[in-house]
Amino acid sequence: MKRAEQEAYERDYAQAKKEGKPFFPYAIYKDHIVAILVFAAIIGMAIWQRVGVGPPVYTATSTFEPRPEWYFFFLFQMLKIFKNQNALLPVIMATFIVPNLLMGLLIATPFIDQRAERRISKRPFALSVAVLVFVGIGWLTYQGETGAVPVSGGAITFTGITPGSxxxxxxxxxxxxxxxxxxxxxxxxxxxxxxxxxxxxxxxxxxxxxxxxxxxxxxxxxxxxxxxxxxxxxxxxxxxxxxxxxxxxxxxxxxxxxxxxxxxxxxxxxxx
Ligand code: HEC
Incomplete structure (x- = not known):
């Protein structure tokens, strides 16, 4: 880091510290207010829009398409990207290796990028990585939502059965x-x-x-x-x-x- 930059940073920091509000109780108080509002909204929505119980489970079905909730579609879709390898690898790649690599990168970011500059406009690389990740997750979610799901059953082929018979x-x-x-x-x-x-x-x-x-x-x-x-x-x-x-x-x-x-x-x- 350049000398002048460092000094400017320290000046700003001392200034902010003098004028700023203490973490306790100020920030804690604000967190509580927001948390209470969020919980109230969730409880309110649960009361206002009751979610019905679906049809009873039909255990003998063979055509059920197992699909996760929409917010897991990106992981679900990632499984398909890594398929056609061996039986275990796609699961490990999609649910363990790739997400943990990304998490590891996130944790490592402050150590890799040690500049004092925190304005997002001055950090094109960090910005593009974040955008890429969000766009990627969005794209995978969309693919998981619209992509075809293989239907089980009927896939066995027999000699002697002609189509239409x-x-x-x-x-x-x-x-x-x-x-x-x-x-x-x-x-x-x-x-x-x-x-x-x-x-x-x-x-x-x-x-x-x-x-x-x-x-x-x-x-x-x-x-x-x-x-x-x-x-x-x-x-x-x-x-x-x-x-x-x-x-x-x-x-x-x-x-x-x-x-x-x-x-x-x-x-x-x-x-x-
Ligand atoms: C809940 C489980 C279950 C389901 C679902 C089921 N079966 Fe069965 N099936 C059995 C059992 C148990 C037997 C053995 C008792 C018997 O022979 O009736 C059997 C026997 C049979 C047999 C006689 C086999 C033999 O060697 O004697 C045939 C044929 C058969 N099932 C066809 C079907 C067809 C066709 C369907 C779908 C329309 C079907 N089963 C769905 C449980 C099931």
Missing amino acids: AAAAGQTIFANSGCTSCHMIKGSGGQVGPNLTNVGTLGKTSTYAGTIPVKVPGVKGPVYSGENWFVLHTECPTCATPGSAMPAFANFTAKEYQQLATFLNGLGTTYK
Whole structure:
């Protein structure tokens, strides 16, 4: 630092110290006032605009897109920037290394930049770094908000399923109806129910004399086998497999039951 600059600085400092207000109680008092105002605003908004409770959690969903709150979008988006490396590195890079590097830089700033000058107009470098960080966070937040989110399920490909066919429709229904949260197919899915990769080869047959909840053309008892068995099992698992712990799926249309059954019945035989 230049001599004259140093002297000017010390003069200013002594002057400010003489005229200024003491930290205690003056600054503390002001902090308290602001803190109380901020809390009052938060409490006021909470009372004035009550936040409702969302719909109950549906645990069997397989199409849920996990997304953070908007103010974490920049971290969320950073994960995507570092993806396609190995499984652990993106998480460590985006949530640990990069943020901590930036924090470290912030802590180091007073040691790197030791000039007395504190006016922002005289510190173009510090100013541009700050602007860059804010613009970067803003841009990442925007990208995280608008960027596409990969939808889970449906990503498994089968030989033998042609786009637009009944089996393809069945596969989509399977992927979007929560089946994958309990059932594994070709190595992806849950483990609550049996693995369905080869379920079409099992030759399932059941005898059920009652009527099924949703009428599907060509599907009737008392003996159900082949695709008909899968319709019966989906509509009413306990009718096909007494004591089944699988929830009944009673809300599909007749056509959807049929498409799903076509898909399931071919698993391991036609669709691999
Ligand atoms: C909450 C977990 C759960 C969900 C969701 C679920 N299942 Fe199941 N599923 C099971 C369990 C447990 C069994 C074993 C009992 C049985 O065979 O009924 C089973 C059995 C099956 C079977 C018979 C397999 C065999 O080897 O006998 C088929 C086929 C089947 N599920 C298809 C489906 C389809 C299609 C869906 C989505 C529409 C689905 N499951 C959703 C739990 C689930």
